[in-house]
Amino acid sequence: MSLPRADYWRLSTFYLFYFAMLGAIAPYWGLFLQSEGFDEVAIGTLMAVLMGTRIVAPNLWGWLADRTGQRLRIIRTGALMTLVVFSAAFWAEGFWPWLLLIFAFSFFWNAVLPQFEVITLHALGTQRHSYSRIRLWGSIGFILTVVGLGWVFDRISIAALVPILWGLMLLVWLSALWVRPIEPSQQPESLDSHGFWPILRRPEVLSFFIVCLLIQLSHGPYYSFYSIYMSEQGYDKSQIGLLWALGVVAEVLLFVVMPQLLRWTGLALMVQLGMLTCALRWTLIALFPDQLWILLLAQCLHAVTFGCLHAAGIALVQRFFPPRIQGQGQALYSSFGFGVGGALGAFGSGLVWHQYGGEVMFAFAAGAALIGWLVAWRWIRLPEEAPDFSG
Numbered sequence: 174m175s176l177p178r179a180d181y182w183r184l185s186t187f188y189l190f191y192f193a194m195l196g197a198i199a200p201y202w203g204l205f206l207q208s209e210g211f212d213e214v215a216i217g218t219l220m221a222v223l224m225g226t227r228i229v230a231p232n233l234w235g236w237l238a239d240r241t242g243q244r245l246r247i248i249r250t251g252a253l254m255t256l257v258v259f260s261a262a263f264w265a266e267g268f269w270p271w272l273l274l275i276f277a278f279s280f281f282w283n284a285v286l287p288q289f290e291v292i293t294l295h296a297l298g299t300q301r302h303s304y305s306r307i308r309l310w311g312s313i314g315f316i317l318t319v320v321g322l323g324w325v326f327d328r329i330s331i332a333a334l335v336p337i338l339w340g341l342m343l344l345v346w347l348s349a350l351w352v353r354p355i356e357p358s359q360q361p362e363s364l365d366s367h368g369f370w371p372i373l374r375r376p377e378v379l380s381f382f383i384v385c386l387l388i389q390l391s392h393g394p395y396y397s398f399y400s401i402y403m404s405e406q407g408y409d410k411s412q413i414g415l416l417w418a419l420g421v422v423a424e425v426l427l428f429v430v431m432p433q434l435l436r437w438t439g440l441a442l443m444v445q446l447g448m449l450t451c452a453l454r455w456t457l458i459a460l461f462p463d464q465l466w467i468l469l470l471a472q473c474l475h476a477v478t479f480g481c482l483h484a485a486g487i488a489l490v491q492r493f494f495p496p497r498i499q500g501q502g503q504a505l506y507s508s509f510g511f512g513v514g515g516a517l518g519a520f521g522s523g524l525v526w527h528q529y530g531g532e533v534m535f536a537f538a539a540g541a542a543l544i545g546w547l548v549a550w551r552w553i554r555l556p557e558e559a560p561d562f563s564g
Contacts, residue, residue, distance in 0.1 A: 184293050185310035187348040192311030194341040196318030200400045200417045205334045217523015219275055220397040224519055226279040227512030234284035235504025244288050245354050252346040254281040262335045287507040291500050305428035312425040316418045323414020369498050378493050380552035385510030387545030388482055391451050391538040393518015402531040406462045420475030427476040431484050440485050441553050447482040448546035450474050452539045459535035
């Protein structure tokens with residue numbers, strides 16, 4: 174990898190702490206909100222706000238970063254403001270204070286990662302197929318946190334999540350200060366790269382973003398209610414943490430071989446297979462929540478439903494958007510998929526759970542994934558001459 178060793182560890186450390194923080198939020202935030210007395214609809218709404226700020230924040234900060242060239246400064250400011258605003262969580266009580274707090278801190282938090290992805294890919298230059306070997310440190314951070322906190326919360330109150338999150342936010346900010354500015358490599362842009370909106374209007378690009386929305390829509394029940402769903406099936410927090418961790422362990426193993434896998438399948442086929450795997454995974458969770466061996470299999474499929482689809486998504490953003498507007502492309506990938514899709518998935522899953530139960534909620538997720546497969550199969554076509562992320 175043509176990247177100085179010091180830069181490799183600076184970038185990897187940021188991913189380690191950022192996704193360690195996500196490992197505290199994704200499995201345990203819903204359980205924390207439940208402990209605060211909120212019902213399924215309220216939890217779905219609060220989770221939708223957490224994800225919904227990705228609709229605006231990444232696009233705003235992406236446009237500003239592309240316009241000013243101060244990408245690293247924006248990342249550091251976003252990380253610091255996340256820490257400062259979240260400090261109010263020590264005193265928050267009731268639905269509306271929590272809603273305002275979640276909106277405020279996530280507005281800054283959701284702006285950070287898309288721009289850091291751009292910095293990482295710029296640093297890698299022509300060796301972008303090595304992205305997965307840096308990103309896997311994020312998965313390691315997630316695993317350590319989710320397993321450790323599962324053990325901790327079986328012994329102490331889940332109210333301790335607030336100071337733990339605050340400490341992880343501090344580490345994210347400090348790791349952002351350690352990263353040095355890295356200038357993008359100068360690469361020739363294709364002749365048809367006229368601007369952001371003409372690119373976005375292409376059928377294959379529009380289809381790609383619709384698929385991104387449906388991916389995250391189908392993940393809404395998982396990120397918002399999987400831990401609560403497992404808890405109601407009789408699993409304790411340590412077991413729930415291990416189930417989450419298993420999925421990410423499988424993801425780490427997949428990241429190791431991702432460059433070769435991308436060469437074998439190509440991006441379009443990888444997206445199609447990923448969507449079919451999503452539908453299978455959610456169906457298994459809906460039908461067999463009491464069968465541990467089936468849940469273990471379903472969690473192993475996380476390697477495909479997140480690992481493959483995320484790597485393919487990053488690659489397609491790089492393929493579709495030239496370097497000068499990759500910040501906006503990456504921001505739209507985050508905001509439309511994780512933002513609109515994630516918010517709709519979280520809010521919708523809360524309503525479905527409240528009316529019909531967790532099994533129907535995950536069946537709803539499987540249906541969304543099947544629609545995503547159909548869109549990907551029918552409309553995502555890639556020109557042969559486009560540069561390939563897999564190297």
